[in-house]
Amino acid sequence: MDERTLISTYFAGRSTGRSDVVLGIGDDAAVLRFEPDWDLVVATDTIAEGTHFPAGIPARAVGHRALAVNLSDLAAMAAEPLWCSLALSLPAADPMWLEEFAAGFFALADRFGTALIGGDTVRGPLSATVTVQGRVRPGAAVPRTGARAGDGIWVTGNPGDAVAGRYLLDAAAGVPESVRATLLQRFLYPEPRVREGRALAALATAMLDVSDGLHDDIGKLMTASGSGAELDAGLLPLSAELRAAVAERAIECALTGGDDYELCFTAPAQATARLQEVAAAWTVPVTRIGTVVREPGIRWQHAGRVLTVPGSTFRHF
Amino acid sequence: MDERTLISTYFAGRSTGRSDVVLGIGDDAAVLRFEPDWDLVVATDTIAEGTHFPAGIPARAVGHRALAVNLSDLAAMAAEPLWCSLALSLPAADPMWLEEFAAGFFALADRFGTALIGGDTVRGPLSATVTVQGRVRPGAAVPRTGARAGDGIWVTGNPGDAVAGRYLLDAAAGVPESVRATLLQRFLYPEPRVREGRALAALATAMLDVSDGLHDDIGKLMTASGSGAELDAGLLPLSAELRAAVAERAIECALTGGDDYELCFTAPAQATARLQEVAAAWTVPVTRIGTVVREPGIRWQHAGRVLTVPGSTFRHF
Numbered sequence: 001m002d003e004r005t006l007i008s009t010y011f012a013g014r015s016t017g018r019s020d021v022v023l024g025i026g027d028d029a030a031v032l033r034f035e036p037d038w039d040l041v042v043a044t045d046t047i048a049e050g051t052h053f054p055a056g057i058p059a060r061a062v063g064h065r066a067l068a069v070n071l072s073d074l075a076a077m078a079a080e081p082l083w084c085s086l087a088l089s090l091p092a093a094d095p096m097w098l099e100e101f102a103a104g105f106f107a108l109a110d111r112f113g114t115a116l117i118g119g120d121t122v123r124g125p126l127s128a129t130v131t132v133q134g135r136v137r138p139g140a141a142v143p144r145t146g147a148r149a150g151d152g153i154w155v156t157g158n159p160g161d162a163v164a165g166r167y168l169l170d171a172a173a174g175v176p177e178s179v180r181a182t183l184l185q186r187f188l189y190p191e192p193r194v195r196e197g198r199a200l201a202a203l204a205t206a207m208l209d210v211s212d213g214l215h216d217d218i219g220k221l222m223t224a225s226g227s228g229a230e231l232d233a234g235l236l237p238l239s240a241e242l243r244a245a246v247a248e249r250a251i252e253c254a255l256t257g258g259d260d261y262e263l264c265f266t267a268p269a270q271a272t273a274r275l276q277e278v279a280a281a282w283t284v285p286v287t288r289i290g291t292v293v294r295e296p297g298i299r300w301q302h303a304g305r306v307l308t309v310p311g312s313t314f315r316h317f
Numbered sequence: 318m319d320e321r322t323l324i325s326t327y328f329a330g331r332s333t334g335r336s337d338v339v340l341g342i343g344d345d346a347a348v349l350r351f352e353p354d355w356d357l358v359v360a361t362d363t364i365a366e367g368t369h370f371p372a373g374i375p376a377r378a379v380g381h382r383a384l385a386v387n388l389s390d391l392a393a394m395a396a397e398p399l400w401c402s403l404a405l406s407l408p409a410a411d412p413m414w415l416e417e418f419a420a421g422f423f424a425l426a427d428r429f430g431t432a433l434i435g436g437d438t439v440r441g442p443l444s445a446t447v448t449v450q451g452r453v454r455p456g457a458a459v460p461r462t463g464a465r466a467g468d469g470i471w472v473t474g475n476p477g478d479a480v481a482g483r484y485l486l487d488a489a490a491g492v493p494e495s496v497r498a499t500l501l502q503r504f505l506y507p508e509p510r511v512r513e514g515r516a517l518a519a520l521a522t523a524m525l526d527v528s529d530g531l532h533d534d535i536g537k538l539m540t541a542s543g544s545g546a547e548l549d550a551g552l553l554p555l556s557a558e559l560r561a562a563v564a565e566r567a568i569e570c571a572l573t574g575g576d577d578y579e580l581c582f583t584a585p586a587q588a589t590a591r592l593q594e595v596a597a598a599w600t601v602p603v604t605r606i607g608t609v610v611r612e613p614g615i616r617w618q619h620a621g622r623v624l625t626v627p628g629s630t631f632r633h634f
Contacts, residue, residue, distance in 0.1 A: 022356060023460055026541075028393035028525055029360035029451075031458045036353035039339060043346035044402040044448060046437045076345035085361040087404070087446040120363045125441055129404040131361060131448035134346075141348045143340055208345055224343075 001093040003121050010102045011086070015109060015116040021083070030117035032083060038135040043073035048127035054169060055126075059097045061188040063104030066128035068190050069211065071112060072261040075197030076209040078142045079134035081112050086119035087129040112194055140201045142265070147206035147225035151266040153290040154275070156193050156282075158239035159214045161186035163257025164246050179241045190261035196286070197263055199278050207265035213258040215309045218290075219298050221264060231290030233302040251302065255309050266292055318410040320438050327419045328403070332426060332433040338400070347434035349400060355452040360390035365444035371486060372443075376414045378505040380421030383445035385509050386528065388429060389578040392514030393526040395459045396451035398429050403436035404446040429511055457518045459582070464523035464542035468583040470607040471592075473510050473599075475556035476531045478503035480574025481563050492562050499558045507578035513603075514580055516595050524582035532572040532626045534581055535607075536615050542583075548607030550619035568619065572626050583609055 001009075012025040023031040034040065047066055049055050067084060074081050086105070090098075109116060114132065147153075165187030168180050193209070200207060206225050210217045222229050238250045246253055262284075267275055272288075279286045300307040318326075329342040340348040351357065364383055366372050384401060391398050403422070407415075426433060431449065464470075482504030485497050510526070517524060523542050527534045539546050555567045563570055579601075584592055589605075596603045617624040 022455075023458060027460050027462075028390040029358045029396065029449075029458075031394065031453065032357040032359065033455070034351050034355070034357045038351070040349040040351045040357065040450070041346045042349065042400070042402060042434060042448075042450065044404055044435050044437055046404045046406070046439045046446075048406070048439045048441055051439055051441075073345040077348065079346065083359070085359060085448060087361055087363045089363070089365070089406075089444065117359060118361050120361055120446070122363045122365045122368055122444065124365055124368075124444060127406065127439065127441060129363075129437070129446040131359075131402055132346075133357070133359065133450070136348065138339075138350070141340060141346075143344050145344075 006093055006121055010098045011116060011119065014102060014106050018113070018115040021115050021117060024115065024117050032117065039138050039141065041074055041077050041079040041134040041136055041141060042131065043070050044129065044131045045069045045073060046127055046129040049125065057169070057188060059100035060104035062128065063101035064108050064189050066130050067105055067108050068192050068261060070130045070132040071192035071194055072209040074132055074134040075192050075194045076207050076263060077136060078140060078197050078201035078207070079136045080198060081114045081132055081134040081194060083115050083117045084109065084130055084132045085117055088119065088121045089124040089127045090121065091126060136201065142201060142204045142207040144206050144208050144221050144224035147221060147227050147266040147292045149227060149292050149294045151205055151268050151292040152272065152288045153218065153229055153231060153266055153292060154286055154288050155210070155214065155262055155264045156196055156286050157260065157262040157284050158237050158242065159210060159260045159262055160242045160250060160254030160257050161239050162190060162259040163253050164242050166259065168245065175245050179244045182241045183245055187259060190259065192261060193263045193284065196282055196284060200265055203267050203271045203275050203278065204265035205267060207263055210260040210262045210264050211258060213256040214260070214264065215255040215298060217264055221266070222296065222298060228293045228296045229290050229298050230293050231298065231300045233300050233307050235287060235289045237285055237287040323410055323438055327415045328433060328436065331419060331423050335430065335432040338432050338434060341432065341434050349434065356455050356458065358391055358394050358396035358451040358453055358458060359448065360387050361446065361448045362386045362390060363444055363446040366442065374505060376417035377421035379445065380418035381425050381506050383447050384422055384425050385507050385578060387447045387449040388509035388511055389526040391449055391451040392509050392511045393524050393580060394453060395457060395514050395518035395524070396453045397515060398431045398449055398451040398511060400432050400434045401426065401447055401449045402434055405436065405438045406441040406444045407438065408443060453518065459518060459521045459524040461523050461525050461538050461541035464538060464544050464583040464609045466544060466609050466611045468522055468585050468609040469589065469605045470535065470546055470548060470583055470609060471603055471605050472527070472531065472579055472581045473513055473603050474577065474579040474601050475554050475559065476527060476577045476579055477559045477567060477571030477574050478556050479507060479576040480570050481559050483576065485562065496558045496561045500562055504576060507576065509578060510580045510601065513599055513601060517582055520584050520588045520592050520595065521582035522584060524580055527577040527579045527581050528575060530573040530575040531577070531581065532615060538581060539613065539615060545610045545613045546607050546615045547610050548615065548617045550617050550624050552604060552606045554602055554604040
């Protein structure tokens with residue numbers, strides 16, 4: 001299959017229609033109408049087999065993930081996704097695999113009204129690089145730098161579920177099937193918190209998405225903000241499924257597991273009532289787990305005792 | 318070296334300053350001020366070692382090429398480049414290699430005022446995916462679809478030089494050193510025709526950049542425009558260096574070689590005088606090599622005889 005056939009069969013014309021796509025896939029570049037009074041927001045993330053996801057997961061999950069991790073970056077800026085491009089490295093052009101990959105990619109793209117406007121394919125080990133373009137009102141993007149002492153530290157969803165799902169890909173011994181199914185879903189099909197992120201534009205002072213593990217990612221947020229954090233592991237929103245699957249390792253999963261793609265953000269105490277009002281409409285929980293302090297460093301306690309989190313930064317090189 | 322160290326050492330803060338970068342490298346996404354009354358133009362291209370360039374070429378040339386092929390896509394839309402992101406797959410984090418790669422990338426980025434605003438790194442076989450964002454005035458982008466019977470077919474520069482340079486990477490026997498140096502430069506450091514492309518916005522009816530070989534690429538232009546072409550190989554702007562290096566294979570190199578990154582475009586006969594006026598300021602030649610006709614197909618003649626071009630579409634799969 002040549003590259004043009006591959007693109008026209010599986011990718012061109014499959015995307016959601018957007019009237020702001022002046023010229024889409026098939027020319028040297030895409031041309032897009034960008035409305036005035038918005039800023040452009042751009043994120044690029046690669047997922048590679050063996051590094052960001054294990055070999056052998058469903059092609060549909062790979063297609064979903066390639067876009068989800070990028071939409072999650074836009075969510076963390078409180079941005080609205082508009083368009084995306086896909087550079088796909090494939091060991092072979094397997095029609096069934098491509099069909100499923102595209103199904104996963106476009107199902108998510110369509111749910112968030114994101115049009116595929118271009119890309120490239122190359123033969124090589126399986127990986128996908130997606131670039132997403134979105135928009136925010138000028139000044140409304142939530143950076144990592146805005147956390148201030150006294151702000152609450154919040155997280156959406158149930159951190160730890162994804163990494164437990166990853167474990168259960170291979171080893172399911174003794175875990176009820178319904179628990180396994182839920183956790184696998186959390187790992188294979190992470191839900192980018194786009195609507196939640198946008199709703200937080202006027203409330204959050206700093207925000208990122210949790211990809212490397214909650215502890216490390218809170219560390220990044222505090223370092224960028226020149227602050228520290230005091231957190232209570234007893235407040236972590238551990239899911240019943242996570243507890244059922246990993247028992248006493250649930251807190252460790254939540255703090256160091258990664259792959260959650262939940263939002264972690266800070267908000268001033270006086271925004272709490274408004275935050276809870278906004279979050280009442282969400283299908284995902286949001287939980288306060290700690291407080292920003294002046295002194296640098298991330299300090300966890302649990303049931304009144306200091307909790308030490310082992311170093312866990314993910315290293316590619 | 319962890320990913321953050323790699324990015325902060327070689328890529329963050331190295332880019333040209335642009336006042337429209339509200340938030341650059343280091344957050345979840347970049348935030349960019351986009352001026353009203355422009356359309357956004359986006360291109361994504363991957364270059365992979367062994368497919369798009371041979372193993373062992375200088376790291377500086379790889380860095381240059383990763384961005385150049387994308388700027389060339391913007392040039393082919395008559396767009397002005399603004400920002401870019403880089404997803405880099407590396408077998409290892411070799412500091413000397415990275416320093417040279419970055420030098421090649423940023424030398425080109427700075428010349429065209431293009432800011433690096435984000436990216437990703439992953440361990441794997443050497444490849445680079447760049448996404449560039451640029452802008453055009455609404456309606457000013459030159460698509461592939463606008464060629465009309467009677468239009469002239471034009472090409473910038475000296476097609477064939479790049480592929481001859483690629484040959485000479487390995488085999489230089491009997492070729493004068495100055496010839497070899499010129500052709501190697503053409504292959505290793507293709508010059509994206511950004512200024513030329515922008516100047517053609519009001520003159521060209523259809524345009525693309527020549528990456529797969531002039532014959533194939535004219536075929537794409539004519540197919541997209543629902544037209545055909547009659548061309549004279551005797552009009553090809555073959556460089557003295559190309560003739561010196563490959564003698565009687567010069568035409569074959571120019572038609573099927575690829576990697577030229579020159580612009581091929583069509584323009585109405587009445588635009589010729591204005592085109593020559595505009596092109597007088599260029600440092601690169603522009604040459605009329607044929608005419609658009611109604612009948613589909615690409616027909617070459619040379620010295621009054623039909624010239625047959627062997628099938629040559631590049632296949633990755």
